[in-house]
Amino acid sequence: MSNISMKREDIMNILPHREPILLVDEVMEKGEDYIIAKKYITANEPVLKGHFPDYPIYPGVYIIEGLAQSAGLLLLKPDLSNTVPLFLGIDEARFKKEVRPECELVYNVKLLEQKGPITFVEGKALVNGQIVAKARLMLGVKENNNGGVDAV
Numbered sequence: 001m002s003n004i005s006m007k008r009e010d011i012m013n014i015l016p017h018r019e020p021i022l023l024v025d026e027v028m029e030k031g032e033d034y035i036i037a038k039k040y041i042t043a044n045e046p047v048l049k050g051h052f053p054d055y056p057i058y059p060g061v062y063i064i065e066g067l068a069q070s071a072g073l074l075l076l077k078p079d080l081s082n083t084v085p086l087f088l089g090i091d092e093a094r095f096k097k098e099v100r101p102e103c104e105l106v107y108n109v110k111l112l113e114q115k116g117p118i119t120f121v122e123g124k125a126l127v128n129g130q131i132v133a134k135a136r137l138m139l140g141v142k143e144n145n146n147g148g149v150d151a152v
Contacts, residue, residue, distance in 0.1 A: 067123030089138035
């Protein structure tokens with residue numbers, strides 16, 4: 001078990017995502033085959049201006065993307081600017097509870113299997129210790145050459 005934690009700057013050294021689609025604010029813990037990360041959901045989230053503005057709900061697709069970005073933080077190494085993490089599939093996605101502003105959304109991602117360049121993970125998103133969403137994700141990494149993306 002490893003207690004590697006990361007702040008926003010560290011995350012941006014690994015993931016190519018930037019605002020407004022960077023959906024991980026902090027990594028609380030990272031081991032060989034798991035990561036626990038966090039997103040602070042505030043009333044100021046740009047997506048909430050249009051996603052039920054009178055009853056703001058953080059979109060499920062953003063939760064799943066946050067799980068995928070957390071998996072990217074588990075799998076990618078810092079400063080690999082020539083690689084692009086790709087989201088290849090979603091299975092068994094379930095949304096259990098609404099995610100409303102002013103909460104901490106915790107991403108808990110566990111490595112299940114790696115087959116060559118393809119990785120399978122199980123992700124759970126929690127608020128106040130309760131599962132709000134879960135899914136199995138399939139991810140890959142591609143090499144970015146001169147602005148184009150080629151298979152690794």
